[in-house]
Amino acid sequence: xxxxxxxxxxxxxxxxxxxxxxxxxxxxxxxxxxxxxxxxxxxxxxxxxxxxxxxxxxxxxxxxxxxxxxxxxxxxxxxxxxxxxxxxxxxxxxxxxxxxxxxxxxxxxxxxxxxxxx
Amino acid sequence: xxxxxxxxxxxxxxxxxxxxxxxxxxxxxxxxxxxxxxxxxxxxxxxxxxxxxxxxxxxxxxxxxxxxxxxxxxxxxxxxxxxxxxxxxxxxxxxxxxxxxxxxxxxxxxxxxxxxxxxxxxxxxxxxxxxxxxxxxxxxxxxxxxxxxxxxxxxxxxxxxxxxxxxxxxxxxxxxxxxxxxxxxxxxxxxxxxxxxxxxxxxxxxxxxxxxxxxxxxxxxxxxxxxxxxxxxxxxxxxxxxxxxxxxxxxxxxxxxxxxxxxxxxxxxxxxxxxxxxxxxxxxxxxxxxxxxxxxxxxxxxxxxxxxxxxxxxxxxxxxxxxxxxxxxxxxxxxxxxxxxxxxxxxxxxxxxxxxxxxxxxxxxxxxxxxxxxxxxxxxxxxxxxxxxxxxxxxxxxxxxxxxxxxxxxxxxxxxxxxxxxxxxxxxxxxxxxxxxxxxxxxxxxxxxxxxxxxxxxxxxxxxxxxxxxxxxxxxxxxxxxxxxxxxxxxxxxxxxxxxxxxxxxxxxxxxxxxxxxxxxxxxxxxxxxxxxxxxxxxxxxxxxxxxxxxxxxxxxxxxxxxxxxxxxxxxxxxxxxxxxxxxxxxxxxxxxxxxxxxxxxxxxxxxxxxxxxxxxxxxxxxxxxxxxxxxxxxxxxxxxxxxxxxxxxxxxxxxxxxxxxxxxxxxxxxxxxxxxxxxxxxxxxxxxxxxxxxxxxxxxxxxxxxxxxxxxxxxxxxxxxxxxxxxxxxxxxxxxxxxxxxxxxxxxxxxxxxxxxxxxxxxxxxxxxxxxxxxxxxxxxxxxxxxxxxxxxxxxxxxxxxx
Numbered sequence: 048x049x050x051x052x053x054x055x056x057x058x059x060x061x062x063x064x065x066x067x068x069x070x071x072x073x074x075x076x077x078x079x080x081x082x083x084x085x086x087x088x089x090x091x092x093x094x095x096x097x098x099x100x101x102x103x104x105x106x107x108x109x110x111x112x113x114x115x116x117x118x119x120x121x122x123x124x125x126x127x128x129x130x131x132x133x134x135x136x137x138x139x140x141x142x143x144x145x146x147x148x149x150x151x152x153x154x155x156x157x158x159x160x161x162x163x164x165x
Numbered sequence: 166x167x168x169x170x171x172x173x174x175x176x177x178x179x180x181x182x183x184x185x186x187x188x189x190x191x192x193x194x195x196x197x198x199x200x201x202x203x204x205x206x207x208x209x210x211x212x213x214x215x216x217x218x219x220x221x222x223x224x225x226x227x228x229x230x231x232x233x234x235x236x237x238x239x240x241x242x243x244x245x246x247x248x249x250x251x252x253x254x255x256x257x258x259x260x261x262x263x264x265x266x267x268x269x270x271x272x273x274x275x276x277x278x279x280x281x282x283x284x285x286x287x288x289x290x291x292x293x294x295x296x297x298x299x300x301x302x303x304x305x306x307x308x309x310x311x312x313x314x315x316x317x318x319x320x321x322x323x324x325x326x327x328x329x330x331x332x333x334x335x336x337x338x339x340x341x342x343x344x345x346x347x348x349x350x351x352x353x354x355x356x357x358x359x360x361x362x363x364x365x366x367x368x369x370x371x372x373x374x375x376x377x378x379x380x381x382x383x384x385x386x387x388x389x390x391x392x393x394x395x396x397x398x399x400x401x402x403x404x405x406x407x408x409x410x411x412x413x414x415x416x417x418x419x420x421x422x423x424x425x426x427x428x429x430x431x432x433x434x435x436x437x438x439x440x441x442x443x444x445x446x447x448x449x450x451x452x453x454x455x456x457x458x459x460x461x462x463x464x465x466x467x468x469x470x471x472x473x474x475x476x477x478x479x480x481x482x483x484x485x486x487x488x489x490x491x492x493x494x495x496x497x498x499x500x501x502x503x504x505x506x507x508x509x510x511x512x513x514x515x516x517x518x519x520x521x522x523x524x525x526x527x528x529x530x531x532x533x534x535x536x537x538x539x540x541x542x543x544x545x546x547x548x549x550x551x552x553x554x555x556x557x558x559x560x561x562x563x564x565x566x567x568x569x570x571x572x573x574x575x576x577x578x579x580x581x582x583x584x585x586x587x588x589x590x591x592x593x594x595x596x597x598x599x600x601x602x603x604x605x606x607x608x609x610x611x612x613x614x615x616x617x618x619x620x621x622x623x624x625x626x627x628x629x630x631x632x633x634x635x636x637x638x639x640x641x642x643x644x645x646x647x648x649x650x651x652x653x654x655x656x657x658x659x660x661x662x663x664x665x666x667x668x669x670x671x672x673x674x675x676x677x678x679x680x681x682x683x684x685x686x687x688x689x690x691x692x693x694x695x696x697x698x699x700x701x702x703x704x705x706x707x708x709x710x711x712x713x714x715x716x717x718x719x720x721x722x723x724x725x726x727x728x729x730x731x732x733x734x735x736x737x738x739x740x741x742x743x744x745x746x747x748x749x750x751x752x753x754x755x756x757x758x759x760x761x762x763x764x765x766x767x768x769x770x771x772x773x774x775x776x777x778x779x780x781x782x783x784x785x786x787x788x789x790x791x792x793x794x795x796x797x798x799x800x801x802x803x804x805x806x807x808x809x810x811x812x813x814x815x816x817x818x819x820x821x822x823x824x825x826x827x828x829x830x831x832x833x834x835x836x837x838x839x840x841x842x843x844x845x846x847x848x849x850x851x852x853x854x855x856x857x858x859x860x861x862x863x864x865x866x867x868x869x870x871x872x873x874x875x876x877x878x879x880x881x882x883x884x885x886x887x888x889x890x891x892x893x894x895x896x897x898x899x900x901x902x903x904x905x906x907x908x909x910x911x912x913x914x915x916x917x918x919x920x921x922x923x924x925x926x927x928x929x930x931x932x933x934x935x936x937x938x939x940x941x942x943x944x945x946x947x948x949x950x951x952x953x954x955x956x957x958x959x960x961x962x963x964x965x966x967x968x969x
Contacts (some may be wrong), residue, residue: 071203074202108206109206118210120206126876142197151174154177
């Protein structure tokens with residue numbers, strides 16, 4: 048991982064963590080966007096670095112919330128969605144959804160950032 | 166090129182945002198829903214039960230002790246504070262349910278679930294549910310104290326709603342992506358209407374009208390007698406009614422309209438019912454009266470009940486509350502205990518309306534034309550246009566059926582006359598019961614109760630037991646309202662009501678016990694018109710036989726009776742079937758099933774095969790007997806089980822036994838065999854896919870989430886026996902929604918349990934923690950605290966404090 052990639056990864060998580068306290072779910076899209084605006088990424092990393100950052104942030108956050116409560120609700124939601132009743136799959140899906148949203152927003156941020164810098 | 170990429174990536178971002186932020190079909194807005202910082206993961210927690218909460222408008226601090234079952238024990242300085250706290254605490258655990266049930270009552274489900282609920286909502290509006298709630302709120306305005314309590318409750322609920330932000334909304338709001346609206350006093354009135362519809366919203370008048378026209382009076386009376394040959398009424402037969410000095414309404418000389426009706430609105434579920442009973446001190450092992458109640462309602466989660474202790478310096482009450490209504494509904498206080506069963510009575514009639522012309526502004530009444538009113542019902546539909554349904558009102562009530570709804574004639578319709586539209590202050594009686602100290606207080610409390618009529622059982626520490634059948638009942642002429650009535654004939658109106666003092670009741674009867682199980686309230690000697698409107702004929706006899714079987718009873722006997730699985734219905738038919746059925750044509754597989762059911766002891770226990778065979782057999786047999794009434798063009802109903810079995814065993818060659826579509830002439834004995842063969846086939850098929858058909862698996866009792874029975878939030882295949890018509894009245898979806906036993910020692914000792922849990926949050930360990938114990942017939946002790954300083958078995962304490 049290059050230095051910019053690492054910085055983007057860390058900054059995305061920090062922005063997302065801060066914004067999540069007072070903005071709705073799309074704060075992760077803002078985090079991916081803003082971070083990519085300032086820390087320009089290349090090729091596949093444009094999507095995957097913020098994707099991975101938010102994937103980690105959401106899935107770890109979800110795991111912490113749920114494991115403290117014996118996955119009581121996660122098991123039920125994993126029936127509802129339906130994910131075979133497996134809470135870990137639900138956590139995985141949570142990470143994927145958040146990561147995907149952040150990654151797409153980051154592509155937009157990346158393109159906008161490079162245009163502005165020119 | 167750069168700009169094209171920019172635009173594409175921007176559009177893509179917007180699309181992703183929209184897709185993850187929007188509810189798509191049944192899928193919640195998935196980004197919002199799965200966000201760990203605000204979505205469903207935030208509900209993955211038990212409730213916060215301690216600390217201080219500031220509540221506006223409290224006059225003093227309120228203490229809430231939570232015991233290990235998450236039962237709140239509320240200690241307030243006065244009643245206004247008490248009901249404010251009740252509103253707050255109930256909302257804290259059950260907000261979504263409170264709103265959902267009252268939306269259902271008001272016919273507003275389409276607002277949250279979309280057009281799927283439109284027909285449900287239209288039916289609710291055409292029943293006049295909102296109209297009835299307005300009427301009862303009008304009536305309650307005459308009682309400023311009750312209005313003050315309703316407002317305190319409302320403010321309590323709203324104080325809780327104000328503490329919510331998007332992230333701590335109950336799960337169901339996140340799933341359906343909507344927000345709670347403020348609670349109102351009307352919502353409490355709507356909840357009471359919800360109960361009235363559930364318990365007193367049934368009738369078969371239109372079906373009976375079709376059947377009377379088609380088969381004639383003699384045949385109809387054979388199928389639907391006013392009284393059965395056996396009646397074991399709630400009020401003992403030997404009761405002397407000579408004190409009643411008001412006459413039954415005289416039957417007018419008139420004709421009934423003989424219409425053909427093709428379809429009717431949905432009826433309340435026939436398995437709604439209840440048991441209650443009490444034994445006197447003399448009949449109790451300890452010398453203290455003992456009382457029990459188990460209302461059989463839909464087995465839903467969150468449960469219709471929420472257990473609470475409600476206390477002020479002047480009274481101390483505990484028991485089952487209805488989220489949305491004030492006070493305890495089935496419970497006890499320091500001095501008395503009480504419980505309800507449904508007092509089925511015909512309080513819903515239909516009147517044929519003849520409009521003057523298609524403008525429908527006037528209808529015929531006597532020799533004149535009377536004006537109609539219009540109530541415009543605006544049904545908001547999520548994701549679609551608002552549906553406007555204008556319902557015409559006559560002096561009888563709403564014209565439910567007209568050319569816009571299940572009818573086709575522009576100039577006529579059927580108006581509903583329903584006790585639910587009369588307007589009643591049905592919150593006050595419960596609040597008065599909560600504070601009752603003796604029999605006199607109980608009688609006074611009940612006086613103004615109108616609907617849904619209930620059999621109120623009572624026991625006191627003074628040693629009294631009683632039961633009053635209380636509701637507002639029209640004094641009908643014999644036969645009035647069994648069939649469609651003529652809305653233009655003033656003689657067909659309800660002429661008067663039975664004076665409240667003449668409602669049937671009994672206090673300290675000689676036999677030493679009182680009981681009710683939705684059976685006939687009285688026998689033919691009662692001077693007012695009562696006919697069999699779906700009265701239960703089995704549970705009551707098992708209960709009364711039990712209390713006649715020995716001298717004294719204990720709490721343990723009460724538990725056993727709640728859990729009694731004896732199937733009297735099967736016991737009254739099966740031996741006759743064994744005797745009269747020709748078994749020579751049975752295959753070896755069928756013979757094996759036949760032998761299994763022959764060995765059965767008539768107890769619907771979970772491990773037995775007999776109950777499943779009986780069920781399969783009876784479910785095949787019953788429609789074969791009554792194939793005459795299976796019609797697409799005319800709404801009809803079938804006789805009740807008791808009369809069906811009476812005819813099978815006493816008139817086996819009656820023409821009704823014949824299956825019309827076969828060339829042969831069948832009698833009852835032929836039907837037994839035909840039904841048995843079909844049942845055997847079904848059981849064998851069932852066995853091939855599910856394994857052995859023992860009763861637990863075959864019946865498959867479930868407790869279903871209120872929202873369309875979402876499987877993720879429901880419980881299935883519970884290990885509980887019984888069935889409808891059995892004292893343990895647990896069918897697939899209905900059963901003892903609350904079981905309570907109270908011994909009237911000082912202070913009273915009580916047991917209670919219901920299939921659910923105190924928390925409405927599926928993420929809480931208290932969401933369904935009572936279900937398993939309930940299924941196996943266990944009870945929990947109700948921790949009746951003497952005062953706020955007692956902390957016996959208390960796990961957390963929260964203070965509600967006045968905010969300045």
